[in-house]
Amino acid sequence: MESRSFRIRYFMKKKHKIMHSVLRVLELPQDLDPHLIAIRWIGGEDLLIEQHRGILRYDSETVRFLCEQGIVAVSGSGLTLDRLTETRALIRGDIRSVCFEDKS
Numbered sequence: 001m002e003s004r005s006f007r008i009r010y011f012m013k014k015k016h017k018i019m020h021s022v023l024r025v026l027e028l029p030q031d032l033d034p035h036l037i038a039i040r041w042i043g044g045e046d047l048l049i050e051q052h053r054g055i056l057r058y059d060s061e062t063v064r065f066l067c068e069q070g071i072v073a074v075s076g077s078g079l080t081l082d083r084l085t086e087t088r089a090l091i092r093g094d095i096r097s098v099c100f101e102d103k104s
Contacts, residue, residue: 046091051088060080070103
């Protein structure tokens with residue numbers, strides 16, 4: 001079973017590298033890569049996160065998201081999850097910082 005899991009992870013990484021190379025060679029925007037997280041901070045009060053893998057922590061002062069490249073931590077006060085889907089989240093409140101923690 002462990003061997004199969006390793007093969008799946010290996011092929012997923014290979015697929016991601018090929019996708020990244022194709023985008024670069026064709027000079028297409030990197031935001032077309034479905035594995036890259038996209039963050040849009042709108043006016044200091046709204047933050048849209050796309051391509052997250054799940055919520056690690058949520059309270060009125062901190063929201064932490066798992067993504068393929070690492071962890072995105074949002075800090076502030078009065079934070080609420082206004083819209084949440086499997087891959088997208090809209091955070092509202094007084095957002096003070098957004099930090100990225102690399103997986104490595």
